[in-house]
Amino acid sequence: MCIGCKWFYAILLMLSVADTSFVAAETDQDSSRQELFATVPYAPNRPTPFFAPQLFRFPSDARDDSVFGIDVSHYTEDNCKCMxxxxxxxxxxxxxxYLKATExxxxxxxxxxxVIPTLRKADKLNIGFFHFFSERADAEKQAQYFLSAIGQIQPQDLPPGLDLEMDLTSNLAGCPTTAVYAQRKNGHITxxxxxxxxxxxxxIIERANIWLDDVKKATGRDPIVYTLSSWWDVRIGAKTSLKSLHASLVWIADGDQTRVQNETPKVPGDGPWDLWQFTSTAHVASDGRVLKVDASVYHGNLSDMMKRLGIKDARQR
Incomplete structure (x- = not known):
């Protein structure tokens, strides 16, 4: 991929973590993936690395022999103030x-x-829906909420997705040291x-499998799990593969400069991957504007993708 990557370092964070009872702050929910992409484990007494924007432009940087896609949420429309x-x-x-459906x-x-009606009308893109999995709610109820929101899945639709990663709150009271992250937003680090x-x-695995089992049973489709090794290695374990989840499809997020250049994303347990989100700042044109979106690529060609994901090409129906 033709991706120009740069690194820069944030200043040292020297804040302390209070050692009191841990209480959730509901107002911290609904982070954008771009915010989460720029969130890294906090480590005192050393620089905290953050990814600078990676310049990937559609269509010039998208190879003809690869299958690229994007994922969006209301933040896409909010930022451009457009449809x-x-x-x-x-x-x-x-x-x-992929569209964020629920959290x-x-x-x-x-x-x-x-977005759903306009995408269905365009009839040129395979679409899918994902749910941001939260520690703060029952897994079965989260699955029901997601299913009620997306309605009937079409034959050309991508597998339903479970976004399993950081569930962040600004309330640090009683937070385990290994669960503290540094996030850059609007030029500030918190x-x-x-x-x-x-x-x-x-x-965590048990909760995720409840959601995966319920969604698979309701839709007849094998869900895809979105995660990142930097989170998985700490929360689940570096030696634990994604096979512990009741899903065979993997959507990995990894924007590391070297791995992007070598096209070798890091996967928990060195397992296989199906989709790779390699940047959260890709550019795509829309009605004279430039939209900043998350970009992913499939691990194979278009024919492989249709077969692997069990879908039909939206452009050939």
Missing amino acids: PNWDEIASQKVRFV STTILDPSLVT KKCDMWGRLSSQQ
Whole structure:
């Protein structure tokens, strides 16, 4: 991939973590993936690395022999104050798009109602939906909430996705040291606590499998799990593979400069991957504007993707 990457370092963070009872702060929910992509484990007394924007432009940087897609949420519309032109986006070597549907049991992405009809009408992109999994709500109820939001899955739709990563709160009271993260937002660096730090790795896996089993049973489709090794290695364990989850499809997020250049994303347990989100700052044109989106690539060609994910090409129906 033709991706120019740069690193820069944030200043040292010397804040302390209070050692009191841990209480969730609901107002911290609904982080954008771009915010989470720029969140790294906090480590006192040494620089905290952050990824600088990676310049990947559709269609010029998208190879003809690879299958690229994007994922969006209401933040995409909020930032551009516009409705994406999906016909134009589809003409720029974008073959699929994942939409954030829900988070926890109370957050429905505002753009879902408006985006689904326009994407269905454009009829040129395979679309899918993902749920941001939260420590703060029952897994079964989260699955029900997601299913009620997305409605009937179409034959050309991508597998339903489970976003399993940091569930952040700004309340650091009683937060385990290994669950403290540094996040850069609007030019400022703040510390956040990953709520999953309250649970054991086995408890996290058990909760995720409840969601995966319920969604698979309801849709008849094998879900895909989105995660990143930097989080998985700490919360679940570096030697634990993704096979502990009841899902065979893997969507890995990794923006490390060297691994992007070598096209070798890091996967927990050195396992296989299906989709790779390699940047959160790709550029795609829409009605004279430039939208900043998350970009992913499939591990194979288009024919392989259709077979592996069990879908039909939206452009050939």
